[in-house]
Amino acid sequence: MPSPLPRIVIVGGGFGGLSAAKALGQAPVSVTLVDRRNHHLFQPLLYQVATAGLGAIDIAEPIRRILRRQANTTVLLAEVTGIDVTARQVVLAGGEHLPYDFLIVAAGAGHAYFGHDEWEAHAPGLKTIDDALEIRRRILRAFERAELAGSDAERRFWLTITIVGGGPTGAELAGAIAELARHTLAREFRRFDPAETRILLVEAGERILPTYPEPLSRKAQVQLERLGVEVRTGAIVTAVDAGGVDLGEEQVPTGTVLWAAGVAASPLGASLGAPLDGQGRVVVEPDLSIPHHPEVTVIGDLASVSGAGGAIPAVAPAAIQMGRHAAAGILRRIDGGEPEAFRYVDRGSMATLGRKAAVAVIGRAHVWGLAAWLSWLFVHIFFLIGFRNRAVVLFEWTRSYLTYSRSARLILEHPAPEEPEPPSPPTP
């Protein structure tokens, strides 16, 4: 009888977990990937779902479909409630225990409200498809409420949209909302002009896109202002409630507040017993394993890795590289080899700011305007998963470029509450 295959469990089907699973697809191992959602999400385009430019299905693909040809891989839709590194088991919400020989934790990050969790109800963040649909609902609903408003003050309230956080997510949201208000919705309302919409981008630091070189931050701000976005740097949000945001020097009545300011690592990191950094991320060894447990690897946004070039950013390419490195490290270990240190290859970063404008760092080059925008289009179409999604997104963007239309202007209601589960599994 052959010896049983080494069991590898991967927690999370984002960029990191999926690239690890793919890298293990042909190896003589047994892989189980667990995610609490059934789909892999192309997060760089999530802001387009939130602003009605793309549909949810255009940027999400079922994980089990992506991995269906890997006969050695099982995909489970389940919430991981704990990890027991001593017993080498992952515990699922239903009670099932998944024993492992090697574990890859790629559980990512959520929103952080800096100790003000009560702000979340008034200022949703953008991490999941459900977040994006909720933001889309609030933005589109705000314009509908403006059409129904009984006073000018109420109309101004609904026509003010505040985005907290001037990183790539906040800047891209602000640009897309400006295009929506100024172009897509033009001539669709009878009681106001959507171009009156006030879009406020609030950043606590001294410039937006703080991880970009300073000249590109300045160009990004100019471009957003050209679209009609009011950029407020050095402004601290001291309160968020149903009436609006408080910026200290100014109280802004605003019908819609979006949160793009803080990120908190998944709480699963804490269950590993390894040291955490200030953002709750797991501080890993150079080979991405945790201290005393070479069989446990942490990758993606949950990992705190310092290389020769400083901290590694929480971006998709870094997660993908870590996933491949983790898979290769496990296979090397199974063959009796020694792990290698992870080395991040930075190929650049880019953010789009409305139509025909973007900023990008490609290698050592700074690119902006139309050239950056075209690079952005090409890169995002190229890396999207699935022929269908590439074709549909290319179609939507071409159409949107020609007509300013946005196809996904659908306000969904809240579905019915979860129906009760069967009290116990039925007996035969």
Next chain:
Amino acid sequence: MPSPLPRIVIVGGGFGGLSAAKALGQAPVSVTLVDRRNHHLFQPLLYQVATAGLGAIDIAEPIRRILRRQANTTVLLAEVTGIDVTARQVVLAGGEHLPYDFLIVAAGAGHAYFGHDEWEAHAPGLKTIDDALEIRRRILRAFERAELAGSDAERRFWLTITIVGGGPTGAELAGAIAELARHTLAREFRRFDPAETRILLVEAGERILPTYPEPLSRKAQVQLERLGVEVRTGAIVTAVDAGGVDLGEEQVPTGTVLWAAGVAASPLGASLGAPLDGQGRVVVEPDLSIPHHPEVTVIGDLASVSGAGGAIPAVAPAAIQMGRHAAAGILRRIDGGEPEAFRYVDRGSMATLGRKAAVAVIGRAHVWGLAAWLSWLFVHIFFLIGFRNRAVVLFEWTRSYLTYSRSARLILEHPAPEEPEPPSPPTP
């Protein structure tokens, strides 16, 4: 000063309300269309959203976008809470009153559970996009639960899907679910074969598709059985709960129950003070107005109309014809003319039953198999609203025909509960 334009209020943006609004677009009147959703829905393809074949945005279009070029028309997203035919006002949930000179009520219908409203939580119906997304979530989740099941009985529970009601909606759902299980999901699970799925179509009458000629009902049943659907006619559902359905002779443990059995007219009909029929529909005069109120017209699924050829069916073409008739009647009345009786032109009906099979009545001809299926495709692409939707749906269907794939296999969670509203409109 010119005399003010006649005010026409339309309640509902479905097929009936929208066709009335379009027919009034160039007339010297002031039109207000109110709907509680922001989109017009192409309901004949709703079952494809529920079975992951199409995305929500492919069959829904913002009403205000469709009517944006009609300068005489205002669109409001609001719930109508009442109609005061004496004061000639429509009352909106926010408190606003819309006075009218002419009113068109096209509020449609919802689900009926025959006095068992407690079944709804366990057996969702299919009328709105939110319904479709909830059904999609339950179907896809059932397969995920089957992969996690701890026993064979639990797996069989999740792999049993019961559809109550053998009309067009039930039959189309059953066929599409059978294709999903037998083809789309093949080879994606490791612990069971999705082809084992038991799909039960329960019909209380003696044949499915009871409004179709009997030979077509028989052909439809044969086609569904060929796809693996178990058709149970003459079977009454006596109970539905979290454990399954009770058919009297048999208790069926079933993880997913879908409701396609009963329709109830909108409760708004009752506020008109006109006679209602057994299904709660408003019994209208031959010209579609209500007794004693020639200025109030009821159309679409909410109207109970008997013509020379018997009752008019609750289908999209009938609603569209009624909408045009109502608009023309109002314009004639404004010009001092007399109303005419509505005459329904029946151009046929069709239902699709999986791949390459459908049944259709076209004029006096009975059509089935591939010919009916191709007619169905052509008609549905042709009548879809919007170039984008036609292009994307044609693309999805071609791709699905070639590969059996279904693009919209996304399980959405329930979004966060509604955030609290601002306590009162902010004062300037």
